[in-house]
Amino acid sequence: MVATALAEAVTHPAAGAALDIEQVSHAFDIDGAELPVLSDVSISVEPGEFVALLGPSGCGKSTLLRLVAGLDKPKAGRLREDDSRITRPHPSRVVVFQDPTLFPWRSVWDNVALGLEAQGILKSQRQRVDDALDLVGLSSFRHAYPHQLSGGMAQRVALARALVNDPRILILDEPLGKLDSLTRITMQAEIVALWQRKGFTTLLVTHDAEEALVLANRVIVFSDRPARVKADIRVDRPYPRHRGDPYLADLRRQILGLLGLDATW
Amino acid sequence: MSTYSLSDGLASGAPRVSRVPLLTAWVKDSGAGVLASVAWIAFGLSCLWWADVGDWSRTRSLGIAAFVIAAVALFGTVGADYLGSAGKALQKRAPWLVALGAFLTVWELATAKFAWLPLPFFPPPQAIIEVYTDDLPKLLDSVFASVKLQLGGYLIGAAVGFLTGVSIGWSRAVGYWVHPVLRFIGPLPATAWLPIAFFTFPSSWSASTFLIALATGFPVTVLTWSGVASVSKAYYDVARTLGAKPSFLVLKVAIPAALPHVFVGLFMGLGSSFAVLVVAEMIGVKAGLGWYLQWAQGWAAYSNMYAALIVMSLLCSGAITLLFAIRDRLLVWQKGTVKW
Numbered sequence: 001m002v003a004t005a006l007a008e009a010v011t012h013p014a015a016g017a018a019l020d021i022e023q024v025s026h027a028f029d030i031d032g033a034e035l036p037v038l039s040d041v042s043i044s045v046e047p048g049e050f051v052a053l054l055g056p057s058g059c060g061k062s063t064l065l066r067l068v069a070g071l072d073k074p075k076a077g078r079l080r081e082d083d084s085r086i087t088r089p090h091p092s093r094v095v096v097f098q099d100p101t102l103f104p105w106r107s108v109w110d111n112v113a114l115g116l117e118a119q120g121i122l123k124s125q126r127q128r129v130d131d132a133l134d135l136v137g138l139s140s141f142r143h144a145y146p147h148q149l150s151g152g153m154a155q156r157v158a159l160a161r162a163l164v165n166d167p168r169i170l171i172l173d174e175p176l177g178k179l180d181s182l183t184r185i186t187m188q189a190e191i192v193a194l195w196q197r198k199g200f201t202t203l204l205v206t207h208d209a210e211e212a213l214v215l216a217n218r219v220i221v222f223s224d225r226p227a228r229v230k231a232d233i234r235v236d237r238p239y240p241r242h243r244g245d246p247y248l249a250d251l252r253r254q255i256l257g258l259l260g261l262d263a264t265w
Numbered sequence: 266m267s268t269y270s271l272s273d274g275l276a277s278g279a280p281r282v283s284r285v286p287l288l289t290a291w292v293k294d295s296g297a298g299v300l301a302s303v304a305w306i307a308f309g310l311s312c313l314w315w316a317d318v319g320d321w322s323r324t325r326s327l328g329i330a331a332f333v334i335a336a337v338a339l340f341g342t343v344g345a346d347y348l349g350s351a352g353k354a355l356q357k358r359a360p361w362l363v364a365l366g367a368f369l370t371v372w373e374l375a376t377a378k379f380a381w382l383p384l385p386f387f388p389p390p391q392a393i394i395e396v397y398t399d400d401l402p403k404l405l406d407s408v409f410a411s412v413k414l415q416l417g418g419y420l421i422g423a424a425v426g427f428l429t430g431v432s433i434g435w436s437r438a439v440g441y442w443v444h445p446v447l448r449f450i451g452p453l454p455a456t457a458w459l460p461i462a463f464f465t466f467p468s469s470w471s472a473s474t475f476l477i478a479l480a481t482g483f484p485v486t487v488l489t490w491s492g493v494a495s496v497s498k499a500y501y502d503v504a505r506t507l508g509a510k511p512s513f514l515v516l517k518v519a520i521p522a523a524l525p526h527v528f529v530g531l532f533m534g535l536g537s538s539f540a541v542l543v544v545a546e547m548i549g550v551k552a553g554l555g556w557y558l559q560w561a562q563g564w565a566a567y568s569n570m571y572a573a574l575i576v577m578s579l580l581c582s583g584a585i586t587l588l589f590a591i592r593d594r595l596l597v598w599q600k601g602t603v604k605w
Contacts, residue, residue, distance in 0.1 A: 069506050091508035101499045105521045105598045115507035117517070145598045165507060 015199030016048035017082050017092065017168035019068065024077030026063055027226075036226035037063045038074070043220060043229065050195055050202040052212035055222030055230075056259060061205040064227070065173050068203060069095045081169060091115055094162040095171040098178060100154035102146040108157050109133065109142040115165040132164035135194065152183035156190075163194065170195070172204040176211065188214055192239055209255045213248045214241050221258045231258050297359035298342020304366025305335035311370045312391070315378045323391040323398065324377065331369075338362055388568035396572035403557070408576060410552035414470065415542050415584075418477025422538065423531055426482035430489025430530070434523070435515055447486060455480035455541045463549045473545035480541040481534035485527070492526025493519045525599060528592045535588060539581050554580075 026038040037060035045051050053061045066072045067079055070089040079086040081093065094115070102111045113129045116122040122129075133139045136156040146154060155175055162170060172191070176184045192215055195202050206212050212219045213235055221231040233255070237247060312328030342359055345352030369390055375381040377389035397404070432439040433447075455476045466472035496519050504518050546555025554577045561569035 071502055071505065089505040089508070091506070093506065095502070095506045097499065097503070099499065101497070101503050103500065103503075103518070103521070105524070105596075107598075114504065118504060118507050118509035118513050147598070161503075161507070 015168065016046075016201035018047045019043075019045040019169055019201060019203070020078075020080040021045075021064070021068070022078045022080070024064070024067060024074045024079060025226075026060070026067065026072075026074045026076075038067075039226040039228050041077070041227065041229055043232075045201055045203070045218075048199050048201055049218060050192075050204070050216045052204045052206055052216035052219045053222065054206060054209060054212045054219055054255065054259075055227060056224050057207055059222050059225045060227035061222060062173050065095065065171050065203065065205055068169070069093055069171055071095075091119060091165040092167055093169045093171060094165050094167040095173060096155075096158050096162050096175045098174040100146070100151075100158040102149075102154055102157055102161075104146050106146075107142065108138060108144050108146070108149070111146070111157055112160045112164055114161055119165075128164050132160040135163060136160045136190070152179050152187065155179060155187065159191075159194075163198070166198075167200055169201045169203065172202065174205050174207070177206075184211075189240065191215065196239065209252050209259075210243065210248075212255075213251055214243060219251075219255065221255055231255075294345070294356065295342045297363060298338055298345075298356060301342070301359045301362035301366060302335045302339035304363050304370065305331050305338060308366050308370040308373060309335065311373045311378065317377045317389075317391075318380045319377065319384065319389075319392075321377065321389065321391045321395060323394045327391045327394055331366075334362075335366075385565060385567055388571060392568035393572045393575070396569050400569060400572075404573065404576065407552065407554045407557040407573070408580065410550075410556075411542065411546065411554045411577075412580070414473055414546070414550065414553060415477060415538065418474040418542070419481050419535065419538050421474065422478030422481025422534060423485050425478065426485030426530065426534065427489050427527060429482070430486040430527070431493055431515070431520065431523075433486070434490045434493025435519060447483075451483040451487065455483075455537070456544050459545065459548060469545075469549035469551070473542070473550050476541050476545055477538045480537040481531075484533035484537065485530040488526045488530030488533070489523060492523025492530075495526070496522040525596060528588070528596070531588060531592075532585070535584060539584075543577075 021041055021043040024038055024041045025036070027034045027036045029035075041064065043051070053064065055061050063072070067074050068086065070086045070093065073087070081090075086093070102108075103114070106114070109129060112132050113122055113126075116125055116128060130139070130142075133142055136159055138153060138156055138160065141149065141153065141157075146157070149157065158175070175191075176187055179187065188211060191202075202216075204212070204215060209219075217235055219231075219233045219235060220229055221233070222228065223230045233251060235248075235251065237245065241248065309328045309331030312324055312331060317324055338355070338359065341348060341352060341355040345356050348355070373389055376384070376387050377391065429443060429447075433443050434440075458476055458479065459472075462472040462476055463469055466475060500518050500522060501514055504514055509518070542553070543555040543558075546553035547559045550556060554573050557573045558570055558577075561567070561573065
């Protein structure tokens with residue numbers, strides 16, 4: 001079942017990194033008061049796994065992603081990539097945000113080149129930028145500016161900008177949340193294909209149970225804020241998955257039940 | 266027939282055009298050009314028909330020049346099809362040529378011919394032409410002096426303002442110390458410093474440079490600062506996860522993102538520095554167009570004043586055009602920018 005995915009991961013032994021989240025708690029300071037957002041979260045992700053984080057809106061999933069990316073430091077607990085502790089951002093862990101946040105003053109090509117340029121290796125590795133653009137099928141738009149792109153194209157550029165760095169952990173923060181449903185379905189398939197091909201570990205935040213089940217090996221369900229791990233569900237189905245699969249439908253019912261939405265199902 | 270299908274339109278497309286009366290099409294294309302020609306002939310005649318009420322040496326030449334312009338307008342617009350882009354440009358500007366010719370005719374009649382306007386204060390066009398031909402060296406010297414002073418002061422002010430703005434926007438410590446000073450000194454009109462500046466600086470030239478830089482620097486600083494401060498945090502997050510160091514965040518994220526604001530500041534600074542330039546030249550510097558104006562007023566040489574004003578306006582407008590051209594080049598990625 002997971003065999004295809006695992007086989008892919010085996011062909012790229014160094015591609016995905018293991019991720020350990022150990023008893024992490026976090027809180028925001030709002031006007032002096034402490035607002036807890038994460039409470040004692042522990043998750044262990046195998047190299048090459050595709051993990052979806054599912055939970056009610058505003059529960060703290062995105063905060064957890066920022067901690068994994070190294071953009072913020074947790075108040076308690078530890079995060080590790082393989083065996084090294086995560087203390088600050090690193091291009092081996094790249095985030096794709098809900099908004100594409102392309103730099104409007106840079107062309108598509110220059111946006112994708114951002115990571116290599118920031119690391120000072122662009123001059124010798126320009127080919128990687130072309131390859132990444134090929135990967136998302138936007139080579140012919142290399143000279144376009146972001147304001148000339150549609151929402152789906154902009155998000156593809158953001159994906160290319162992440163992938164050009166050959167990340168070992170790809171962090172997706174509701175990257176398809178603002179796209180129309182057709183573009184969304186297409187891009188879900190693209191993300192699975194890229195993940196199978198490259199073998200990176202993937203962390204996807206979403207509040208769409210169906211999206212989580214179509215994409216991920218594992219779905220972790222969070223409680224309301226402060227977020228706690230409520231359930232850790234393995235999805236043993238081969239890819240490409242079908243939305244009408246009764247097995248997935250059953251899991252979806254379970255998950256919605258966990259989220260307190262079983263009455264509406 | 267009030268309705269027709271697509272195939273009708275396609276089938277009769279070509280002959281439909283030829284049914285438009287040729288005369289209407291011709292008047293639409295060349296009418297304004299012919300009118301412009303008439304207006305300039307009127308101007309030429311107004312120069313040559315009556316005798317001048319005063320003593321001006323360029324009346325005849327001006328009249329002949331008007332006829333030449335009339336001829337160019339006529340043949341240029343009628344023969345626009347053979348002249349390519351130059352003909353098109355002329356056709357587009359023809360209505361303005363009409364207005365200009367009419368205005369000059371009225372001006373000529375109201376001053377040189379019938380003196381409806383009191384004379385020394387309202388010189389005729391030929392008197393201003395006379396300034397350009399006879400007083401050219403002095404005028405050019407003034408232009409050169411003004412440009413030099415303005416350029417030096419503006420570049421210094423813009424550079425210092427930009428660097429200060431970026432520093433305040435980026436560093437809290439710099440903001441803590443510079444912000445109060447900026448609030449205290451910035452809003453003061455730079456011209457208020459004039460008396461002190463002329464005392465404290467070794468030369469009136471350095472004093473004026475300082476004042477122009479001051480007038481430029483304040484708006485550039487404030488707008489650069491606000492530009493850097495308003496850069497979306499998401500851009501920094503993206504750059505940081507991609508491995509950007511602080512210097513990259515400043516040079517490749519903050520500054521390009523703030524650039525549209527910076528150009529607003531540069532534009533405002535340019536406007537206020539013109540004011541300071543003219544006042545400084547009128548009061549302390551013994552050169553430049555401001556000084557020329559003052560000098561002309563001393564001699565009641567009103568035509569020289571108008572001549573200098575026209576040059577000044579061309580220079581200021583040219584400077585702004587240049588600034589906008591640079592902006593359009595640097596900010597091609599923006600859509601819907603204002604055309605100057």
